[in-house]
Amino acid sequence: MSTTTGKKASFSISSIIAVVAAIFSFKVGAIAGLLLAGVAIFFGLIGLVLALSPSTRGGISSIIAILAGGIGVIAAVIKAFIYFFG
Numbered sequence: 001m002s003t004t005t006g007k008k009a010s011f012s013i014s015s016i017i018a019v020v021a022a023i024f025s026f027k028v029g030a031i032a033g034l035l036l037a038g039v040a041i042f043f044g045l046i047g048l049v050l051a052l053s054p055s056t057r058g059g060i061s062s063i064i065a066i067l068a069g070g071i072g073v074i075a076a077v078i079k080a081f082i083y084f085f086g
Contacts, residue, residue, distance in 0.1 A: 007055060015047030015058030018065035025072035030080035037072030040065050 018040045025036035044066035051059035 009055055009057045011058040011061065012047050012050040012056050014043040014050060015062045015065065018042075018044035018047050018069070019061050022065045022068035022072060025069065026075060030076045030083055033072055033076035033079060037069045037076060040069030040072060044069060 021036045021043065022040035025033045025040060028036065044062045047058050047062035047065070050056050051062060
């Protein structure tokens with residue numbers, strides 16, 4: 001009788017970085033928020049591609065990070081608008 005134990009799928013580092021950057025993009029100022037939102041989108045896309053591998057998880061978290069990064073860009077633009085014109 002043979003037993004096959006597969007390696008448990010783990011989250012990719014890029015999807016974790018994307019989620020953390022998306023969260024912090026809302027907590028900082030306009031310029032840093034814009035940069036962190038860009039980092040979230042970039043690493044979210046990388047995490048999404050890496051999640052296509054059966055040994056890597058994180059596809060959903062990467063999609064959430066990409067969406068949050070997009071919202072972070074909008075929030076950063078609004079913060080910058082308020083800073084310059086408010």
